[in-house]
Amino acid sequence: MTYRLRRWTDADLPLLHAANVPEMMEHLAGPESAQRIRRRHEQYIRGWDSGRPHMYTVRRDDASEALGSIGWWESELRGEPCLETGWMVPPAHQRQGVATAAVRLLVDEARTAVREHDLPTTLLACPNVDNVASNALCRRAGFTHEGTLEDDYRGVPMTLNIWTISLGGPV
Numbered sequence: 183m184t185y186r187l188r189r190w191t192d193a194d195l196p197l198l199h200a201a202n203v204p205e206m207m208e209h210l211a212g213p214e215s216a217q218r219i220r221r222r223h224e225q226y227i228r229g230w231d232s233g234r235p236h237m238y239t240v241r242r243d244d245a246s247e248a249l250g251s252i253g254w255w256e257s258e259l260r261g262e263p264c265l266e267t268g269w270m271v272p273p274a275h276q277r278q279g280v281a282t283a284a285v286r287l288l289v290d291e292a293r294t295a296v297r298e299h300d301l302p303t304t305l306l307a308c309p310n311v312d313n314v315a316s317n318a319l320c321r322r323a324g325f326t327h328e329g330t331l332e333d334d335y336r337g338v339p340m341t342l343n344i345w346t347i348s349l350g351g352p353v
């Protein structure tokens with residue numbers, strides 16, 4: 183099976199609704215309003231022109247629908263610029279290696295962007311410490327664990343793991 187990433191388009195709004203359920207949003211401060219989902223979708227479309235964020239859907243050659251989302255955007259870790267990533271795969275497609283394939287492709291995409299646009303060479307992922315699947319994913323994809331940080335996501339205080347991977351070096 184071949185996976186690929188496709189730039190977010192106007193047709194991808196249903197994926198955000200499929201992910202806006204309590205079991206998917208357990209570690210992300212719970213489901214969002216329809217209005218916030220629409221705003222997020224518009225940011226994802228505009229991001230490709232404005233530079234933030236660069237979001238993709240995850241595709242597989244045997245499936246017509248999007249299997250999940252992933253992306254990168256410019257961020258900061260301990261006062262230093264970095265790129266940050268985030269992902270989701272709705273329940274119907276989980277535990278089949280979709281996110282693992284997507285992260286590998288995303289790292290390749292981000293490495294290309296770093297080479298072409300002189301961007302920071304660290305990619306950061308910050309899953310909630312209780313998010314077993316996302317933390318397993320970081321480990322599996324070769325990120326290094328660098329401790330934890332306290333943050334406030336949509337008004338909910340959280341302890342997040344800090345995982346990083348280098349985007350620099352030889353191709």
Ligand SMILES: CC(C)(COP(=O)(O)OP(=O)(O)OC[C@H]1O[C@@H](n2cnc3c(N)ncnc32)[C@H](O)[C@@H]1OP(=O)(O)O)[C@@H](O)C(=O)NCCC(=O)NCCS
Nearest residue numbers: 269270271276277278279280281282309315316318319322
């Ligand atoms: C995190 C998420 C993207 C994983 O997607 P996925 O396609 O099911 O992941 P994969 O099949 O590639 O599995 C990746 C790793 O996670 C583990 N994993 C996946 N789901 C798991 C679960 N429910 N419980 C425990 N481990 C799990 C897999 O065993 C695998 O680890 P391994 O390689 O050591 O065996 C998905 O669960 C999700 O969207 N969760 C809700 C949204 C979310 O939390 N997003 C992240 C915010 S940081």
